[in-house]
Amino acid sequence: xxxxxxxxxxxxxxxxxxxxxxxxxxxxxxxxxxxxxxxxxxxxxxxxxxxxxxxxxxxxxxxxxxxxxxxxxxxxxxxxxxxxx
Ligand SMILES: [Zn+2]
Numbered sequence: 001x002x003x004x005x006x007x008x009x010x011x012x013x014x015x016x017x018x019x020x021x022x023x024x025x026x027x028x029x030x031x032x033x034x035x036x037x038x039x040x041x042x043x044x045x046x047x048x049x050x051x052x053x054x055x056x057x058x059x060x061x062x063x064x065x066x067x068x069x070x071x072x073x074x075x076x077x078x079x080x081x082x083x084x085x
Contacts, residue, residue: 007033009040017041024062025049 007014014031022028025048033040050067066074 003046005031005044007031007035007038007040008042009033010035010038012038014040014042019046024059025064 004013004016006012010033012033012035014033017030017032019027019029022045027046029044029046031042031044033042048064051064052067052070054066065071
C-alpha cells in the first residue's frame with residue numbers, strides 16, 4: 001500500500017510526485033492533486049515520531065521516544081521483575 005493524503009482543497013486523494021530526505025526522521029513529499037478542476041500541488045512532511053519496539057541496530061545520536069503505552073508496559077514489566085527479585 002502506498003502512503004497518500006487527501007488534497008486539502010478538494011479532498012481528492014493526492015499523488016506523491018517526489019520526495020527527499022531532510023533528516024533521519026523527516027522526509028518532505030511533494031503531492032499533486034489529480035482532480036483537473038483543482039490542480040493543487042503541495043508539500044507535506046512525513047516524520048517518525050515514536051518508538052513502538054526498539055531497534056536491534058540503534059543509530060548513534062538518534063533518540064525516538066517510546067510511545068506512552070509502550071513506556072507504561074515496560075515500566076510495569078520492570079516493576080514486576082523488581083518485585084520478583
Ligand atoms: Zn484538489
